[in-house]
Amino acid sequence: MRQTKKHLINLLLILFGNTVYALAVTMFILPGGLITGGTTGLALSAQHWFSVPISGFVFCFNLVMFLLGAFVLGKAFALSTLVSTFYYPVILGILENIPGLGNFTDDPMLATVCGGLMIGFAIGIVIRAGASTGGMDIPPLVLHKKFGLPVSVMLYVFDVTILLLQMIFSNKEQILYGILLVLIYTVVLDKILLMGTTQTQVKIISSKYSEISSEIIRTLDRSTTLIHSQTGYMGKEQLMVLTVVSNRELPALNQLVMRVDPQAFMIIGKVNEVKGRGFSLQKEYREEKKAER
Secondary structure (H helix, E strand, C coil): CHHHHHHHHHHHHHHHHHHHHHHHHHHHHHCCCCCCCCCHHHHHHHHHHHHHCCCHHHHHHHHHHHHHHHHHHHHHHHHHHHHHHHHHHHHHHHHHHHCCCCCCCCHHHHHHHHHHHHHHHHHHHHHHHHCCCCHHHHHHHHHHHCCCCHHHHHHHHHHHHHHHHHHHHCCCCHHHHHHHHHHHHHHHHHHHHCCCEEEEEEECCCCHHHHHHHHHHHCCCCEEEEEEECCCCCCCEEEEEEEEEECCCCCHHHHHHHHHCCCCHHHEEEEECCCCECCCCCCCCCCCCCCCC
């Protein structure tokens, strides 16, 4: 039951992400005359040179890439991209025919920013749901499997190539807006993928490490790790407390440490993702064994 609910939520997120992507293209990319990367960028080139409808080109291209991905990357990958492959061109074709949807702004800069924000958000939602947007996401994965080429590098190579194709029939401003659009949705995509997973790692060096460790466990309900360390100046060996807390818990941790030992040395840093008990796994509490008398 829980697994079915999870699959349903992921399916809704994939549909939602692709709908937002299609809205960005319909509301800002096409009316603003912007150029972009990915399958949509190829579709814009095909429309200019061969008058091919954008939604029709996207559907055919996604179908070919889907078959390629299924053949090279396997059935599991094919199933995860099936929805995006066929839903996106359909919803794009529907939204293109809604009158007035592309009349939001005549400012190309505003269209670039809004379009970039929406596309980055949309792709991030789809990827977080465990799927792919299909299309131009597939060739880099195929090249990685066959030749070991880095996926991120190949994605940039394909995006730049697609932008270059559109530069042939675009003016200088369109080219600059297109580059800015790709940069915006790349940054937003990274933020969405890391959203909710970033945590704060704290290393505490103090002679009262035992008391600090116990207080963190008791007060903040966070686990700690004691690491052997040696001071550089005095050469004193002692244990260092390592813990990971959320951003909201950091002020409370700071107050706790300063209360126990105002001279404590703290190193605070961001970590992109934490996996394990208390973060990606549910906490478990064990009763301490009472000492036998």
